[in-house]
Amino acid sequence: MEKTLGYLGPPGTFSHEAALNYCKGRACRLKPFATIKQIFAATANKTVDAGIVPVENSLEGSLNLTFDLLAGNIAVKIKGELHCRVRHCLLAPPGLKIEGIEKVYSHPQALAQCRRYLEKILPKAAPIAATSTTDAALQVAQYNNRGAAIASRRAAELYRLAVLQENIQDGPGENKTRFLLLAPEDASATGRDKTSLLLTLPDRPGALYAALGIFAHHNLNLTKIESRPVRGNLGKYIFFLDVTGHRKDARLAEALLETKEKNIKVKILGSYPRAENCE
């Protein structure tokens, strides 16, 4: 049966690429949303079967916002994750060559991530900000005024632009974005899973150490930890933890039981198979 997957639009964004990647070999219908919060809400009230949201190192979404929403009361679980490489491309209307480009449109962060390329190859082109990489591609296609865009390969297809150069971001090309798949229920155990947890702890020496001891003693590895102060409650901290294993696996189930016995406040955000890489 075809499932509906919500993503952060408009079409052509890197979130759209991630959603398309997820849908490869699956029967999916994609539905764009204007905000990450709307994707959480649509998933909780089952307007969509699942939603995909950026959570780390993204251009278009806010990591902080996604974490805040996960910590809140919207009834969704994490059902999966994807790690996607962000490949910035230089796009131009057919016929425009690199030497004819006078302006480069993109989201300011994409312009910043391609700064070295632009300085070297297009030192005279004026950078012009757009609200998204897709919007940059759209403007370049509409105006056709010697402007190029920095956007995804997908955006080139959508707006009939030529890809003049691929992978133009600075650095060793490690520009990955992590996306989470949200659904009303998390995933079944596969044998190679991880579980995301939210711990609320008092702000005192040793509180985190004691909590982590429970996981260490059960030989569970942490793959991520991040502390955040609780809004409006300065005496407490919350921690996002990713641990190896499914919440129904014996060792993790025992560890979670032990946190309960020790009155440590844990919210299970979801168990799901470890990252799929999208290309």
Added chain:
Amino acid sequence: MEKTLGYLGPPGTFSHEAALNYCKGRACRLKPFATIKQIFAATANKTVDAGIVPVENSLEGSLNLTFDLLAGNIAVKIKGELHCRVRHCLLAPPGLKIEGIEKVYSHPQALAQCRRYLEKILPKAAPIAATSTTDAALQVAQYNNRGAAIASRRAAELYRLAVLQENIQDGPGENKTRFLLLAPEDASATGRDKTSLLLTLPDRPGALYAALGIFAHHNLNLTKIESRPVRGNLGKYIFFLDVTGHRKDARLAEALLETKEKNIKVKILGSYPRAENCE
């Protein structure tokens, strides 16, 4: 003696506001830089006496970039920190009233952070992206074509714009940015200090737990922890930790000695007085 402080320009950004705040009551000369990396380099080679860089929840800088640079080989220390509230203002050329506004210019993230205000008060105004909030103010001042800008109060002064409304960001106004003060040496002990550390640990169960035990046993509180995978070295993790105390305080000095005895790789990023709030 007057000190030179590098900040992320152009003038009028929230980084500029933070730098001005830091300089209150101090003899400072401010020097804008185009990138965070240039601020690190200028601080290391003493072109400036100190630099101020955004590190968390900022509009204009990249948290990831600042952490990557701290983890790298540039010879700078953290000498201080500031927590600054980001207050978005609606700015317009003198004479333009809210009902006459047809366009709103800003950095896309600032536009996103004020979405609810814009939908309610300016539902018909077209959002237009700018490369920074300052650039938005500049364009509004130059064009004077029924456009308003979302930018800082400081930008209004610089470009002679009127502040039509202050604090227009959505949410409970908790939009804070943390800035770090960088210098060739860190700060002397004041009795209310914290220390930022970078730990490199093997990716195995209990490695973090064992390291945190050293700090817990010395009764040192953690105020922040964040894991990051090591680029190109997938078997290792690095952790950014903030602990209470100065590296020369007895308890922390003992804990650091113990990490050395246990062959835990620790880089001291700096000891400095706990946050000053800037208003």
